[in-house]
Structures are given as structure tokens and as C-alpha cells.
Amino acid sequence: MLLLGRILLGFGVGFTNQATPLYLSEVAPPKWRGAFSTGFQFFIGVGVVAANCINFAMAKHSWGWRFSLGLAVVPAAIMTTGALFxxxxxxxxxxxxxxxxxxxxxxxxxxxxx
Structure with missing residues (x-):
């Protein structure tokens, strides 16, 4: 179950990293396209740093991997909800x-x- 979850999470992140810049380039006003693309990359970096900090803090607990993996539901839920609009x-x-x-x-x- 853990491997399946990680595989699905990888597909979700991969599709998001491919689709978001493409979507932004098509709908953003020309003067803001660069800022939106840069902002997207910046927040990807912030997410990676936050995930690593959480994983580091949870490494001391036997249940930490469950917490770290379960916490991935938060950004996934936000992106899924946003995609509806x-x-x-x-x-x-x-x-x-x-x-x-x-x-x-x-x-x-x-x-x-x-």
C-alpha cells in the first residue's frame, strides 16, 4: 500500500509540474507570465524544503513516516479543489x-x- 501511494503521489506531482506552467502560459496576461512561472517554481522549492524539514523532524518517531506521508493530503486536497474552479x-x-x-x-x- 505504501508503494502504491508513493507511485500515485509521484504521478500527481509529475502531472502538476507539467500541466501548471503550460496552463499559466496560456491564460496569464503577457506582462505577468514570467512572474507566474517564477512564482510556481519558487513555491515548488518551498514545498520541497518544508517536506524535508517535516521528514527530518518525524524521523525520530516510529510513526513519523505515516505522518509525513499523510500530510501530503493537504497540498493534494488544495490543488484538487483549485482544479475544480x-x-x-x-x-x-x-x-x-x-x-x-x-x-x-x-x-x-x-x-x-x-
């Missing part, structure tokens, strides 16, 4: 044949540049 990108709408909706979405993204 993000909009489709214009290019994904075009790929699915919803061109008019893509135009409206692109107009909204363009309007937010200013």
Missing part, C-alpha cells in the same frame, strides 16, 4: 470544437492584460 484555455476549447467559447475566453484573457 479553473477555466479551460482557449486552445483546449478549440481542440474540442468549441470555437465561439474559445473566442470569448481569449477576449477575457486579452482584456485582463491591461
Amino acid at each position: 479553473i477555466s479551460d484555455t482557449p486552445s483546449s476549447l478549440v481542440e474540442r470544437g468549441r470555437v465561439e467559447q474559445a473566442r470569448k475566453s481569449l477576449t477575457r484573457v486579452s482584456r485582463n492584460q491591461h
Whole structure:
């Protein structure tokens, strides 16, 4: 069960690291794209440092690995909840044949540049 959990967690992190910068590059206003990409990488680094600190603190306890692994539910729940509220990108709408909706979405993204 532990191995399966780690494998699924690895897939989740991998897909997030691939999809998030792509999504940000499509929907962020041009003047903020670099800041969003840099912010994403910064918070990935903060998460790695926090995870290592928690693992170090929990290494002294026999149940520490359960706590460390269980704590991964917190960011996973936050990202899953957030994913429910993000909009489709214009290019994904075009790929699915919803061109008019893509135009409206692109107009909204363009309007937010200013």
C-alpha cells in the first residue's frame, strides 16, 4: 500500500509540474507570465524544503513516516479543489470544437492584460 501511494503521489506531482506552467502560459496576461512561472517554481522549492524539514523532524518517531506521508493530503486536497474552479484555455476549447467559447475566453484573457 505504501508503494502504491508513493507511485500515485509521484504521478500527481509529475502531472502538476507539467500541466501548471503550460496552463499559466496560456491564460496569464503577457506582462505577468514570467512572474507566474517564477512564482510556481519558487513555491515548488518551498514545498520541497518544508517536506524535508517535516521528514527530518518525524524521523525520530516510529510513526513519523505515516505522518509525513499523510500530510501530503493537504497540498493534494488544495490543488484538487483549485482544479475544480479553473477555466479551460482557449486552445483546449478549440481542440474540442468549441470555437465561439474559445473566442470569448481569449477576449477575457486579452482584456485582463491591461
